[in-house]
Amino acid sequence: MQSKTDNIKQVEDYVKSIMLVEVAHDFKHVDRVRKWALRLAKNEGFQDLESVEIASLMHDIGLSQAQSRSMHGEVGANMAVNFLSEKTTLSPQRIDEVANAIRFHNSHRGGNGILLAILRDADMLDLFGAVGLMRALTSKYSKLDYDPENIKGETWQMTSCDFDQRFASGVGIGNYIVDQINFQLSCDYNLNTETAKQLARPMIEFMRHFVQQLEVEVASD
Template sequence: MAKRETVKKAEQLVEIAMGCNDASHDPSHVSRVRDLALSLAQEEGLSSTTDSMEIVELAALLHDIGDYKYLRDSSEEKIVENFLTEEGIEENKKQKILAIIKGMGFKEEIAGLSKVEYSPEFGVVQDADRLDAIGAIGIARCFTFGGSKKRVLHDPAISPRTCLSKEAYMNKEEQTTVNHFHEKLLKIKDLMKTKAGQRRAEKRHKFMEEFLKEFYDEWDGKA
């Protein structure tokens, strides 16, 4: 794992940069992703390599700083790179961390990243972030984010979009919170990169399916 002093500074940076975000993308989300990533890395056999664990931990901690959904100023896009440079992270590790952060988003998968070869470190960090987007926590985060954007909860007249491009995915106007399950969350299980991530995703995916069935039954007055 990463040097403790650097990790502590990264945790502090997360608190500063993300402390004012809504609860779907706050420091607690980052903490969960870090714990999940390290756990997945252990299961995937990366723990024998100190450099790999350092890359995984720092990428997981820093992955949402400068997220386009919360960007207030273009200078925020350089916060992570500047931090890694100031901390004296060697260039090879720094570039690997930055590559993971840049490529791990769902919008990048839509743009074709899934066809590109990826590192084991990338796989566990991306899977950890995606596990936090599904299951019980994922449901809570989905509705939290939708509420923060004053998005309609559900409208049967608005169908989920299909065959999304990166640009269409980023444009969420006139979309409902429940449609996000169909446009992204229910697809995540089949996009997991690691065996360990796939195993955990199965349970979380099933929980979402059961939730949606109950939701639609209640919406229609059948339950």
């Protein structure tokens, strides 16, 4: 019979084999999410740490097969069910809980449960701070950096609801890297747990200061 360590090792090897080329969504990302999620789980009193690790490691596996990014949660959940049922000792109930978290992690609507809340928050925490800036710069490297006429961008201080409206109307995040940074900042509004909200504050301030300092340096005479 496999131990918990064996289950996680199986999952790690599987995830590493399929998450090879996605910029800003590689194994380093899911490993960071795992660390955040374990910290959140311990602080929030969620005891099934093995499921936390597995959901964190597998939450983006759907990116390797989904036809559109918006579907990667659903695709990843199905992939997780197939793999976990065949390769691990997790019970069907725990597999369903992990799959539910993966299925809904990339939306702030739908789904329920503390495992989902922890995974969502851990994934969002990786959007903030120095790591968040690195991810914005690497994932949007082909875009212009900022608009000289509006350095902080038209999306500066927009909320998650504001960005939802932009997506619904087809406008999207924006044309500049700074818009991506502003979008990531807006995700702060969607954090679920008190632990995540506290952890996010200094990282959010760091990113805000970066954008403000960019304006100071570019606009200075």
